[in-house]
Amino acid sequence: MAAEDRAADGRGAQVGVVRAPDAATLREWDALVAGTAGTDVNQLSAWTRVRAVVGYTSTHVLVRDRGRLVAGAQILLRGVAGPAHLAYLPSGPVVADDVADRDAVVARLADALHRWSGPLRPLFVAPPDGAEDVSAALLARGFRTSEAGVAPAGTLRLDLRVGEDELRAGLGRRLRYWTGKWADRGVAVRRGGAEDVALLAELMAHTARHQGYQPLPRHYVEAFHRELAPGGHAVLFVGEVDGRPVAADLLTVCGGVVKGRLGGFDRSGPWSKLSVPGAMRWEAIRWARREGHPWFDFGGIDPQMLRDLQAGRTDDEGWPSADRAKLSFGGRPHAYPPAVERLAAPVRVAYDALRNSERGRRGLARVSERLRGARRGHGDRPQQK
CATH class of the missing domain: 3.40.630.30 (Gcn5-related N-acetyltransferase (GNAT))
Known part of the structure; x- marks a missing residue:
C-alpha cells in the first residue's frame, strides 16, 4: 500500500x-x-x-x-x-x-x-x-x-419494504387525491437521460429565482449526472404537462437508499397548481420500491423540525415550507450520527x-x-x- x-x-x-x-x-x-x-x-x-x-x-x-x-x-x-x-x-x-x-x-x-x-x-x-x-x-x-x-442533522425516511397500497395510504390527503387525477390533467412522469440535464439545470434556475438564491452552475449539474448515472448511482425523472417538461428531479442511489438530491420546477404557467413535483416524487418512490431499494431518503430537513418531530409534534407553520411538503409522503424522522x-x-x-x-x-x-x-x-x- x-x-x-x-x-x-x-x-x-x-x-x-x-x-x-x-x-x-x-x-x-x-x-x-x-x-x-x-x-x-x-x-x-x-x-x-x-x-x-x-x-x-x-x-x-x-x-x-x-x-x-x-x-x-x-x-x-x-x-x-x-x-x-x-x-x-x-x-x-x-x-x-x-x-x-x-x-x-x-x-x-x-x-x-x-x-x-x-x-x-x-x-x-x-x-x-x-x-x-x-x-x-x-x-x-x-x-x-x-x-x-x-451536513444535515437528519431527514425524513420512507420504508419501501411494504406494498404500494400501503405507501399510497401513507400519503397526505391532498397527494392521495392527486394520484388519481394527474393523468386526467395531462400530468405524466418519465425517466430522463443525459439529454435532459440541460433542462434540469434550467428548471433549477427557475426554482433559485423563485426562492431567492444563486443556482448551482450548469457544468456542476452536468458533472453530477455524467459521473454518477452510468454506474446506476443517479436517476433523473422529468415531469410533463401535456407533453411540456416543467419539472425535473435528480436522485442518487447507494447503499440501499434512494435520496432526493437536485430538482427544479417552472411555476410560471397554469401547471403550477397541478402538484407536478409531487407526481415526480411519487413516481420515484414507486420506481425505487420496484427496483428493490429498501429506503427512500428525502434529503435532509431543518434541525429544529427534526427535533420537533422526534418529540412528537406533527406540524408547525414555522418549519420551512419545502421541508413541510416532504411530510406529505409519509416518511418518518431519522437522525444521522x-x-x-x-x-x-x-x-x-x-x-x-x-x-x-x-x-x-x-x-x-x-x-x-x-x-x-x-x-x-x-x-x-x-x-x-
Missing part, C-alpha cells in the same frame, strides 16, 4: 493514507461503498470527479485485513491559503458490513484520522447512517461535536470567537458553503422545490 502514513497489527491489518489510489484500488473501494448499507454516493470515487469541478482534491484512508479492503474514508480537500486546506469527510468512514471486528477497525480508522488532521488540515466528519460508533470514537480522540452545518470536527488550538479559539458574534456566524456560514463546494443555498443537500 503506497501511503504517507501506515501501520499494521499482529493480524496483518494495515491502515494507509493514499493520495492517489490506482485504478484497481478505486474499483475495490467503489465495490465496498456500493455494497455497504447506509452509504452515500459522496464516498464513491466518481464523487471526487464531481467535486473537482468546484475545486476539490481528495485523499483516502484505507484499511486492509489480510489483503482485503475492509474499510476506509474518502476525504475531500479544498485549499484556503498556501498549504492550508479545509478537509471534509462526508458519509464516512465506510466499514464493510461483514467485517470481523468492527470495534477494532473503527478504532484504527479513528486513530488514522486523528493523526492525519492537524493545524493546516482542520477536519470535519459527517459519519454515515448507523455509524454512531464512529462519532464516539472520534470524540474520544479529541474531536468535538460540530456545529458548522456541513452526530457530525464532529477537529481543529488545532489556534484555529479553534478563533473559530469559537467568530461563532459568538452575528457577523462571525455569517462568515462561518460562507466558509461552510465553501466547504460543501457549491454556491449559497446548496451543497450535498437537494435543491428545494
Whole structure:
C-alpha cells in the first residue's frame, strides 16, 4: 500500500493514507461503498470527479485485513491559503458490513484520522447512517461535536419494504387525491437521460429565482449526472404537462437508499397548481420500491423540525415550507450520527470567537458553503422545490 502514513497489527491489518489510489484500488473501494448499507454516493470515487469541478482534491484512508479492503474514508480537500486546506469527510468512514471486528477497525480508522488532521488540515466528519460508533470514537480522540452545518442533522425516511397500497395510504390527503387525477390533467412522469440535464439545470434556475438564491452552475449539474448515472448511482425523472417538461428531479442511489438530491420546477404557467413535483416524487418512490431499494431518503430537513418531530409534534407553520411538503409522503424522522470536527488550538479559539458574534456566524456560514463546494443555498443537500 503506497501511503504517507501506515501501520499494521499482529493480524496483518494495515491502515494507509493514499493520495492517489490506482485504478484497481478505486474499483475495490467503489465495490465496498456500493455494497455497504447506509452509504452515500459522496464516498464513491466518481464523487471526487464531481467535486473537482468546484475545486476539490481528495485523499483516502484505507484499511486492509489480510489483503482485503475492509474499510476506509474518502476525504475531500479544498485549499484556503498556501498549504492550508479545509478537509471534509462526508458519509464516512465506510466499514464493510461483514467485517470481523468492527470495534477494532473503527478504532484504527479513528486513530488514522486523528493523526492525519492537524493545524493546516482542520477536519470535519459527517459519519454515515448507523455509524454512531464512529462519532464516539472520534470524540474520544479529541474531536468535538460540530456545529458548522456541513451536513444535515437528519431527514425524513420512507420504508419501501411494504406494498404500494400501503405507501399510497401513507400519503397526505391532498397527494392521495392527486394520484388519481394527474393523468386526467395531462400530468405524466418519465425517466430522463443525459439529454435532459440541460433542462434540469434550467428548471433549477427557475426554482433559485423563485426562492431567492444563486443556482448551482450548469457544468456542476452536468458533472453530477455524467459521473454518477452510468454506474446506476443517479436517476433523473422529468415531469410533463401535456407533453411540456416543467419539472425535473435528480436522485442518487447507494447503499440501499434512494435520496432526493437536485430538482427544479417552472411555476410560471397554469401547471403550477397541478402538484407536478409531487407526481415526480411519487413516481420515484414507486420506481425505487420496484427496483428493490429498501429506503427512500428525502434529503435532509431543518434541525429544529427534526427535533420537533422526534418529540412528537406533527406540524408547525414555522418549519420551512419545502421541508413541510416532504411530510406529505409519509416518511418518518431519522437522525444521522452526530457530525464532529477537529481543529488545532489556534484555529479553534478563533473559530469559537467568530461563532459568538452575528457577523462571525455569517462568515462561518460562507466558509461552510465553501466547504460543501457549491454556491449559497446548496451543497450535498437537494435543491428545494
